[in-house]
Structures are given as C-alpha cells and as structure tokens.
Amino acid sequence: MLNYSVKRLGLAVIIVSVVMLLLFTMIYLIPGDPAAVALGPRATDAMREALRVKMGLDQPIWIQFWNFFINAWQGDLGNEVLSDRPVTDVVLEQLPFTLALIAGGMIWSIALGIPLGCWTAIQPGGIVDRIIGILSVGVIAVPSFVIAIYALLIFAVSLRWLPAIGAGDSGDIIDQIIHLILPSLAVGLGWVGYLARLVRASMLEVLEASHIRTARAFGLPERLITYRYALTIAILPTVTLLGVGIGQMLSSAVFAEIVFARPGVGKLVYDAILTRNYPLVSGAVLVTTVLFIAINLIADLVVGVLDPRVRSRL
Amino acid sequence: MNILEIQNLNVTFDTEDGQLRALRDVSFNVPEHRIVGIVGESGCGKSTLINSILGLLADNGQVEKGKILFEGQNLTELNSSQLRELRGVRISTVFQDPMGALNPVISVGTQMLHIQYRSSLSKSEKLDNAAEMLRRVRIPDRESALTRYPHEFSGGMKQRIAIAMAMMMEPALLIADEPTTALDATLEVATIELLQDLQQQIGCSVLFISHHLGVIAELCDDVVVMYAGEVVERGTTRQIFYRPMHPYTERLLQCDPAGQSERTRHLPTIPGEIPDLRLRTPGCIFAARCHCREDICDSTPPEVEIEGQSARCHRLVA
Structure with a gap:
C-alpha cells in the first residue's frame, strides 16, 4: 500500500x-x-x-x-498583472470557496445518487425504477448552468427560501452553508443522476454474482446481503468515477460561481480572462489541475482501502 | 427415516415464449446419514431442483405442485422468512464455483461470523467456532486465515473454506452442487474425502450433484438419474451402476470416459440433444434419442420398481 x-x-x-x-x-x-x-x-x-x-x-x-x-x-x-500580488496568494484565497462548493456537490450526489441507485436495483423494472431512471437521465442531460439559473429563480427569487447571491458572512458557518445549498445543488444534481444509474447497474450485476447466491443459501438477512455483501462491491466503480467527475464539477463550479456571484477559483478565472490577466489564468489552472490530480489520487487510494483485492495487488 | 422427501415436484418458469416445465413429477428421498447423488447432463434441472429446495427460485419460477418434505415439514408451504431460518442452519449448500462463492471484499472470519448471526454466542466464541471449523477442513494457520480475504487462498482452499462455512451450523442436510467440478483431479479426491469425513462426524445427509460418474460411484449410497427435468431412474449406487434399467442410464454409463477399455479418438456420445421443454409431448421424455424406441413410447411411460430401484420406461413392463 x-x-x-x-x-x-x-x-x-x-x-x-x-x-x-x-x-x-x-x-x-x-x-x-x-x-x-x-x-x-x-x-x-x-x-x-x-x-x-x-x-x-x-x-x-x-x-x-x-x-x-x-x-x-x-x-x-x-505576480498577477492588475494588483501585482503573488498569483499563489490570490488563488489560494479563493480556493476554499470552490472546495466547499465541490464538496457540497459531492455530498448531494453521494447522499442522493447512491441510495437511489440501490433502491432502483432492488426492484428493477418497477414504477419507482422507471421514474427515477427518467429523472436521472433528465438531470444528466441538463447543463449545470441551466440548473443553477432555475434553482436561483425558483428557490431564491420566487419562493425566497434561500439566498440568491454571495457566499455568506465570513465566520458564520451556518450562513455559509445556507448560501452553499443552491450552488452545490447545481454542481451536484447531474451527478446524482450519474451515480443513480451507475450504482443501479453495478448493483444489478453484483446481485447476480454467485457469492450473493451463497449468502442467500446461508440464510443471511436480505438487508445484510444488500448493504454489506452487494453495495460494498457495487460502490467501487462509483469512487473511481467520482474522482474523474471532480474535473467536470470544477467546470460546473465556474458557472455556479458566476450565476450565484460567489467568490471562488472559477469566478477568478472568468474575471481574469475578461481582463487578460494571463499569469492569474495560468496559475488558477495549475492549482485546479493539482487539485484534480490530488483528488484522483485519493479516490484510487480509497478504492484500495475498500477493495482488498486491489489492496493486495498494490 | 428420510431427511428429505421430494414428492411429485413440478416446477414451471414463465418465459416470453410461454411456460416452461423445468421439473416434472420429480420424486426421490434422501434418507438420514446417507449420501444421495444426482446425476444428469447440463440442463436436466439440477439447479432448479436445488433452488426449489432452498426456496431461491427466480421470480418467474414457481412450484406448481408437489411437496418438498424436509424433516416432515413441507418447504413449499413456508414463507420466505421461515425458509431463511432453515437455510444455513438445517440445510446448507456448497456451490460449484469456489472462486466466486465467497464474498471478495469481506474477510473469511467476518463471513463466518455473519453465518452465525442467529446464535446467541459472544463474538469471540463465534470466532473460536470459525477457527475450529477451519481446523476441521485442514486450513493451516487458522487465526490469520480468519483475517484474510478469499482471493488470498488457492481454489482448493477456497472450496474447503466454503465447506467449513456450510458445515459450521451442523446442518441436517448438505446440498453439494458440483463442489469438485472446478477443481483438478487431485484436489477433487481430497475434497471428496473431506466431505465424507465431515458427513460422518456431523452425521448429516448429503445431496450430491455431479455429472462426474466416478465421483458419484465413489461417494454416494443412492443415485438419482435426471434427464430433461424428470427422474428417469433411481436406486442404490450398486443397482444403478451394475444393473441400469433405463436406456438413458445405460447410455450415460457407456459415455463415461473412465469406462473406456481402449484408447480412442472418439468418445461415445448419445446422439441428439435435450428436448425443448416448452414443446413437451406426453410420451417418454427420452424417446427421441432412445436406441430402443418403439411406438408405445409416445404414451406416458409407467414407473416400474424392482427391489427399490425404479425407472420410467415401457421396456420394463414387457
């Protein structure tokens, strides 16, 4: 290891x-x-x-x-061109906002996608499965900025349940989390669909495996079989996919940050391009790349922790 | 006394092309402390039979009629949770594929703990049980074996671990579904001997499914010959191997490679193929491939019993 x-x-x-x-x-x-x-x-x-x-x-x-x-x-x-401040400082200042946004998107996609995938795999072909299947493909197909704009219009402008812009008061964690709900939903909703489809497919495959038949033949409770014997295996491709998906979430984050006028690396790059601030663009891209690579590294290590077959090959 | 009595079992599957009768009027007994072999070619209904006993038929399959009496209790009348109470405790199973039969991401010890989930013993007592079972199936270095994962063991060891898991709750009936098919010849002998040993120590009955006639002859007390979802012949191992009554059994024994007296490039086969069970006619199921077929074979053959050996064939009436 x-x-x-x-x-x-x-x-x-x-x-x-x-x-x-x-x-x-x-x-x-x-x-x-x-x-x-x-x-x-x-x-x-x-x-x-x-x-x-x-x-x-x-x-x-x-x-x-x-x-x-x-x-x-x-x-x-x-140093960046406009204020002559070190690019590293400027980017690192904005990084926590983007990290929080992506973490929020991941929480949405994991917390909704995995249970939905699991649920649809247990009763494949049923009415629940079909409805969730259609919705999943729907949210995958809709670009994240469209989700961002509709989420903004519905929940912030019309219903006034959640704030429309900004990242919340610094120092007030609750306020920041409330400000994070809609943008992170915009980043993560498509991934809810992806994960629901992926987990469903791999659950169906694992549930057909002969070790599941063995577990049933030993009379193990169905809950134990579903969550411990099947899901722990079905979840493995999800971890890898999420690692890769971070790249896409980073690009969705640019739109979410612009639509919700949030600070963050995406907004920073957008503004830097508009003002032709090239050192800042390249610096931000480099930091994002390092972030992407680091998260993929973590994803691979997590697979190693979850799957003893991978672990022993390492 | 019989541990398992199967009486006129009929199992059907709903398919897109209509109903398929996978088992037709299957009857046989598994007496206490005996090993009963089921032999037949692929598609003869062995797996359906096992799944019916375990209550694990696919959703489109159902027991249409007949009884599966296990210790006097009709399993076809039990609901799924009652059946689950029997599985792994009173009826246990060893499957064919040792590579895939154990969960790859859960350690052997934890899987053995899970099997004992109904027991009120403490965790360390359960682990002791597991280690003791591994000792009985001759797994070396038992303490560390419990913490290891299935892929860290060889195929033969995995099959022995699967046997240990199956025997752990000391079942009354062990179903062994081609447990040695995936193993090489030396491991096959060792696994058979191990099964025999454990069967005697625990005193259970075994339903042993195989298409390997040599293994059946070596291990089993009684043999049931199945063909296309029907029991064509059953009797003691001696009766079946020395005095087969049904033409199918005769041909099957002739096809055993081990029985060939001289070297040949062409092993004998039974011409024809298994009938399509959706197009079942009332006559003898084997008629289309039978070497002694007559006109009368188009009508349902009678079941003839001689000294405990029985077969379904018109030829036996004459």
Whole structure:
C-alpha cells in the first residue's frame, strides 16, 4: 500500500510537470508581449524592455521554462498583472470557496445518487425504477448552468427560501452553508443522476454474482446481503468515477460561481480572462489541475482501502 | 427415516415464449446419514431442483405442485422468512464455483461470523467456532486465515473454506452442487474425502450433484438419474451402476470416459440433444434419442420398481 502510494505520488508529480509544460507553451504562444500587456499602451519602449528583463523574457525559451518550472514547484507562480500580488496568494484565497462548493456537490450526489441507485436495483423494472431512471437521465442531460439559473429563480427569487447571491458572512458557518445549498445543488444534481444509474447497474450485476447466491443459501438477512455483501462491491466503480467527475464539477463550479456571484477559483478565472490577466489564468489552472490530480489520487487510494483485492495487488 | 422427501415436484418458469416445465413429477428421498447423488447432463434441472429446495427460485419460477418434505415439514408451504431460518442452519449448500462463492471484499472470519448471526454466542466464541471449523477442513494457520480475504487462498482452499462455512451450523442436510467440478483431479479426491469425513462426524445427509460418474460411484449410497427435468431412474449406487434399467442410464454409463477399455479418438456420445421443454409431448421424455424406441413410447411411460430401484420406461413392463 505504501509502495503504491509512493508510486502514485511520483506519477502525479510527472503529470503536474507535463501540465506545467503545456501551460507554459500556451502562454508563450499567446500573441502579444506580456510586458506590453502589463504596462499598458502608454509605456515607453525602454520601460517595456526593462520589464522584459525583469520578467526574464530576454532569456532563451528553455531557461524561461526552467525558471517557470522551478518557481512553480516552489509555489511561486509569478505576480498577477492588475494588483501585482503573488498569483499563489490570490488563488489560494479563493480556493476554499470552490472546495466547499465541490464538496457540497459531492455530498448531494453521494447522499442522493447512491441510495437511489440501490433502491432502483432492488426492484428493477418497477414504477419507482422507471421514474427515477427518467429523472436521472433528465438531470444528466441538463447543463449545470441551466440548473443553477432555475434553482436561483425558483428557490431564491420566487419562493425566497434561500439566498440568491454571495457566499455568506465570513465566520458564520451556518450562513455559509445556507448560501452553499443552491450552488452545490447545481454542481451536484447531474451527478446524482450519474451515480443513480451507475450504482443501479453495478448493483444489478453484483446481485447476480454467485457469492450473493451463497449468502442467500446461508440464510443471511436480505438487508445484510444488500448493504454489506452487494453495495460494498457495487460502490467501487462509483469512487473511481467520482474522482474523474471532480474535473467536470470544477467546470460546473465556474458557472455556479458566476450565476450565484460567489467568490471562488472559477469566478477568478472568468474575471481574469475578461481582463487578460494571463499569469492569474495560468496559475488558477495549475492549482485546479493539482487539485484534480490530488483528488484522483485519493479516490484510487480509497478504492484500495475498500477493495482488498486491489489492496493486495498494490 | 428420510431427511428429505421430494414428492411429485413440478416446477414451471414463465418465459416470453410461454411456460416452461423445468421439473416434472420429480420424486426421490434422501434418507438420514446417507449420501444421495444426482446425476444428469447440463440442463436436466439440477439447479432448479436445488433452488426449489432452498426456496431461491427466480421470480418467474414457481412450484406448481408437489411437496418438498424436509424433516416432515413441507418447504413449499413456508414463507420466505421461515425458509431463511432453515437455510444455513438445517440445510446448507456448497456451490460449484469456489472462486466466486465467497464474498471478495469481506474477510473469511467476518463471513463466518455473519453465518452465525442467529446464535446467541459472544463474538469471540463465534470466532473460536470459525477457527475450529477451519481446523476441521485442514486450513493451516487458522487465526490469520480468519483475517484474510478469499482471493488470498488457492481454489482448493477456497472450496474447503466454503465447506467449513456450510458445515459450521451442523446442518441436517448438505446440498453439494458440483463442489469438485472446478477443481483438478487431485484436489477433487481430497475434497471428496473431506466431505465424507465431515458427513460422518456431523452425521448429516448429503445431496450430491455431479455429472462426474466416478465421483458419484465413489461417494454416494443412492443415485438419482435426471434427464430433461424428470427422474428417469433411481436406486442404490450398486443397482444403478451394475444393473441400469433405463436406456438413458445405460447410455450415460457407456459415455463415461473412465469406462473406456481402449484408447480412442472418439468418445461415445448419445446422439441428439435435450428436448425443448416448452414443446413437451406426453410420451417418454427420452424417446427421441432412445436406441430402443418403439411406438408405445409416445404414451406416458409407467414407473416400474424392482427391489427399490425404479425407472420410467415401457421396456420394463414387457
């Protein structure tokens, strides 16, 4: 297990490095002189040249990449253009809001998706199964920003049950959680459908397995068979899928943050693109990538904890 | 005294193409302390028979008529929770596939604890029971075996663990559904001997299902020959193997590779195939493939009994 973790960590480092190379190339290929963008139209050539030297842009490209690479691993992603603050600080400031949003989305999808999948698998073909099946496909098909807008209009504007915008007062956890309900629903609702379908399919498969027949032949209670003998196996593909799904949730989070005017990395990137604040865009993308890779690493380790067959192979 | 008496059991399945009769008028007994073998080719209704006894028929299957008397109690009249009370305690089962028969994500010890869920013993007493059962099936290093998972054992060990689980509650009847089919020849012998030992120690009866005639001859006291959902012949092992009455049994014994006296490239087979049970005619079920078929075979054959051996065949009347 330890060996495996180290191996996976090494792989993660390589992936992050490749992403850095890609990001660097992308920034390099963007037309326009970063020094000119930073200084604005009224700067003189001498000022631009001075900044180019200061930013290291006069160096050969491979030295530029090496500097970017070394600095990035040390947590230094440069300074953003508008306020000249370190990109790392700006991104990390916003990160907790996005993390909370995604965690909320995961809680929705797990808390609703897994029980629904389980429930429909026990009585396949029944009326409940069909209704939930149709609803699942429905919420999968609807883009998260549509859900966000409708959730906002129905629950915040018309019914006034929940607040419409913002992340709540800092320091007031309850208020923050209340502000999180609708945006996290928008991020997680599609995943409720995915998980319901996935858990249903894998439950049906596991319930056909011969060890379930053995458990029944030993007269074990049906509850024990469903939840302990079948669900613990049926849940394994879900964990992997959720790890990958974090990527999609991160992109849904951009829309949810814009619609609900919440702070967060998504909103930050959106604003940075509008103001052509490239260091901030690349920094935020890099942080998001690291987050995505870290969560997938955790998902794989969780599968290892849940599945002894995987664990012993590690 | 009989532990299990099956009387005129008829099981049907509703399929999209109409009703399928998987078992027709199946009758036989499993006497106390005896091992009864059921032999027949694939699709003869062995699995349906087991599932009927266990009350685990698929949703589209039902016992149409007949009785399954277990210790005098008709199992077909019990509800699902009453049946569950018997399963694993009075009637236990070992299945064919040792690789898949144990839950892959729950440790052996925990699975053995779960089987004892009805018992009022403390957890450590239950674990002692489990370890003791593993000793009886000769699993080495029992304490650590309890904490390990099924994939950490070999196929033969897994089957022995499955046997230990089945025998743990000291059932009155053990159903063994081709327990050695997935094992190689040496393991097969060892597993058969183990089953015999445990059967004698516990004093249970065994319903042993196999298509391996050699194993049946070695292990069983009585044999039931099934074909296409019917019992065509039954008797003691000696009677069936030395004096088969039904043409199907005769042909089946001729097909046993172990019985071939000389080397041959072509093993004997029974020409034809199992009839479609949805298109069942009233005559003898084996008539279409029978080497001594006559016109009278189109009518229902009588059940003829001679010295406890019985078969369904017109030939026996003459």
